[in-house]
Amino acid sequence: MYKIKEKEKLFIYTGPDGSGRKTIAKMVATAFDMETVLSYTTRPPRHYEQDGEDYHFVTVEQFKLMQENQEFLESVEIDGFHYGIREEDIVKAFESHNLVYLTLxxxxxxxxxxxxxxxxxxxxxxxxxxxxxxxxxxxxxxxxTIERHMKHYDEIMTYKNQCEHVFENYDRPQVSFQISEVIEKFLDRDFIVTDY
Incomplete structure (x- = not known):
């Protein structure tokens, strides 16, 4: 397992599908020098998703082979589809960035x-x-697809209380700003704002 160094931090966005996690994660990343790590999945891409941009879309055979080669840091199966994060991708991301984010x-x-x-x-x-x-x-x-997602909605919502930060997303710019402030404090990089 990769050992995260002192300055390196992982930010993970989670929540129900359709909550806007990915969009917010991308918006926040632009305020910091953040790199993302994409999951590998065996589910087919949706019409608006790009391979290498939203996920790495792979066949079940490819996924199983990667599993056998112990390439995944973690992998799960949901509704018959496999999802995994490759350790090598996290290592690579940390080579050029101290801050890495994932949507899981x-x-x-x-x-x-x-x-x-x-x-x-x-x-x-x-x-x-x-x-x-x-x-x-x-x-x-x-x-x-919507029905499949909604089947998990209540179960996913129970995870809310275990996370460090919870945001209800009805206003993307506002939520991404609030998250940026949280990260800023977390990194102890409080910028001093002077009132003239």
Whole structure:
């Protein structure tokens, strides 16, 4: 297992699908010199997703081979699809950045938190059921996908109380600003604002 150095930090965004975790994570990353690490998955890409940008989309055979070669730092199976984070990708990200972020489901988040303890900060991003369903419809997820996600909604929401920070996402710029402030404090880089 990769040993995270003193200055290196992992920020993990989790919460229900359709809560806007990925968008917020990207917005916050622009305020800091942050690198992301993408998960590998065997699920088919949605029409708006790009390989190498949203996930690394691989076949079940490729995934199993990577598992056999012990390439994954953590992997989970949800609804018959496999998801995993490759240790090598985290190592690579930390070679050029001290701050790395991931967007994971609660299972993956919990595994990394157990591995790295206080080097990991978890942000739970959520919205109410109706908002989450509306957002998934707006991005044209099909009914079957939405139903699959909503089946996990209540279960995912129970993870909220275990995360260091929880944000209800109805205003993306505001939430990303609030998260940036939290990270700023966490890094002890408080910028002094002088009133003239």
């Amino acid at each position: 489901n609660p299972e993956g988040t919990e595994k990394l938190k157990n591995m790295y303890g206080d080097k990991v900060m978890r942000f739970f991003i959520y919205a109410d059921r109706e908002t989450v369903i509306r957002r998934q419809k707006e991005r044209e997820d099909n009914a079957e």
